[in-house]
Amino acid sequence: MKKLTVGAQVAKKIRKGIQLLDAGDFPESLEMETVVELQDQSGQLLGTAYLSQQNKGIGWYIGTGKRKLDSVFYHNLFQAAKSKRRAYFEDSHTTAFRIFNQDGDGFGGLSIDLYGDFALFSWYNAFVYSQKETIVAAFQSVYPELAGGYEKIRFKGLDYESAHLFGQEAPANFTILENGVSYQVFLNDGLMTGIFLDQHQVRGSLVDGLAAGKSVLNMFSYTAAFSVAAAMGGAVETRSVDLAKRSRELSQAHFVANHIDLEQHFFHVMDVFEYFKYAQKKGLGFDVIVIDPPSFARNKKQTFSVVKDYHKLVSQALTILNPKGVLITSTNASNLSIEKFKAQIEKGFAGIPHKYLATYRLPSDFAVNQSDESSNYLKVFTIQVEK
Template sequence: MSGVIYLQPGREKSLKRKHPWIFSKAIKKVKGNPGLGDTVSVYDADGKFLAIAAYSPQSQIRARVWSFDENTIVDTDFFYNRLKQALSLRDYVIEEGGLTGFRLCAAESDRLPGITIDKFDNYLVCQLLSAGAERHKGELVQALIRLFPGFNVYERSDVDVRKKEGLEPITGVLHGSAPTEPVKIVENGLALEVDILGGHKTGFYLDQRDSRNALSRFSKGKTVLNCFSYTGTFSLYALKAGCEKVTNVDVSESALAIAKRNVEHNNLDLSKVDFIKQDVFKLLREYRENGVKFDTIVMDPPKFADSKAQLTGACRGYKDINMIAMQILKPGGTLLTFSCSGLMEQNLFQKVVADAALDAGRELRIMERLNQAPDHPIAGEYPEGFYLKGLICKVL
């Protein structure tokens, strides 16, 4: 171990409940001179062992727990065993959906803090957000090579949150080679193109798989508006279900180009799809002014709140965009609306959508709740892992 952490009296309660974070204010003293990502032992104020953790001297989350077993050694075997368990938990999801793309590791929810890994065909795309993950990158890659022989490993740690850990954004090949042509995965019988090198996050939103499936039930013979469409996967489910027309709206020209190719990859009717490069807020207002109406609307915006200070503004944003969406829905139409902001709790999101209905002058019936797909599990001791909230609403 590179050092030892002693907690303030009474600040061990969360660790005894197996929560993996230790905040800076909970620490009484640090012995030794642990550096960025070094492994430390954690003790309570009375000197009783609590955990083995990765130290991050610049972050408010000063340490993230690797294990609550003091005999743990954080090495290649450690990562291999954790990843092997994570894979086995997902077996039924992979088999049921015929998936060649899925989330292999969901960071703290799979007891590997700061480590997100998505599998896309024969590529493993890693996003490393913590000092400990960065410190043990080599061992992690070796574990992945052992678990998936012959696969390529690519890093997409190009996110600003790394700066809170004293880390710079970084991308690149960790093993094998970078893709020279579009990577494709299969999801519920649909072929999907994934932009590993330049797409959002790791290249694709695997967490919305179940929500995309849900859209199928509200698409046959319907006009569908897919807002913040990215690479258009929701629209593929609508087309497959027999929609009359689906409109994809996004500000990214490259994402819309992939959306068009995805329609072609699946031999679906391109004449039933529109691709519009425009700001969603602006286009919705234009639709409202021109009296354009839809049967079904998918509202899947990017994260509006990264911190508690931004939550009030995020609520206004969610309220405004859902209000306009309801105003352009036909009576009895269906709204599938989402928030991927972890700080936006389920009940708060539901209240925001209900307030939007009042302002829109429409009656709202929440028919179902949607959440992240099961390859994005939520550890019982880590409620922060529950981030994606969705509602299927009938708007009268």
């Protein structure tokens, strides 16, 4: 195994517990797709890492000492992760959640989600993908009860995004439960599945009474999972807005899965800023508005960045929010700290009195690396206007 010497700052970062390795940590040209031993400038062993290019970083620190990435290593990782999630496996009201989450479970570059009786593997770089046979075999030894598995390719270089991996094939569309609500999902249709599992606590708040008797507007709605949760929680009306044309069909499928009459639930395929103008013109008002945009988006007229532009969404939402109304403000941008996100929100409020009712980070199934704030990427505030 090749040894690499790292500078003092990199050694300090590793000793702090940060596992993601950056290109700047290794200024010299490196051999990719390989396992290495890292040592500090005094020659002291820091531990084992692997190098592989991905969307963020060029590899991951694995742990102290010399680690052999064999079936025993992966088996132990999956067994420990499964034990941590015992409460989820025992919850009959939720059948979809994350069962392995990258560095939060000790191995960056891989996440695994459970959808009913099926596992969904996400490979984030070519090295982890090259370990697929060993990883899947170890996983199946820990989860012999599962019917089958699928994979998503989340790095560049392969000619496919999604595929069946092992065992039985799932129906093209099937339903899972979350907080007692049914959602229709699809495991082999591009990179998406129809639901973002990291938001299940926030959707749970809508199911559990936040939306009862309220009108709800869901911006950047994707498949309207927030809207369905609100409807199941007693919302009298929901409106879901997303620019993607397919969003209407996928959204309606969730409502049908829960036997919800669509008469008071509306779907708008349009840009959210255009919808704000439309709602203002029509004199529409809402009791709850959910704002959960992608970190970056571009259409024909403009670009949007959460880091710079989130305050615009807040200020526009306030123009159509009913008195004493509630905003659910959300972002999954890992490059935006919770303090800076809150600053964007406050800029949008521009002095309008309000109070924070709840704060959500990643739920416990999305285990995080406590030493690395960027690992806990989800930031959600539930805020009530005091007027």
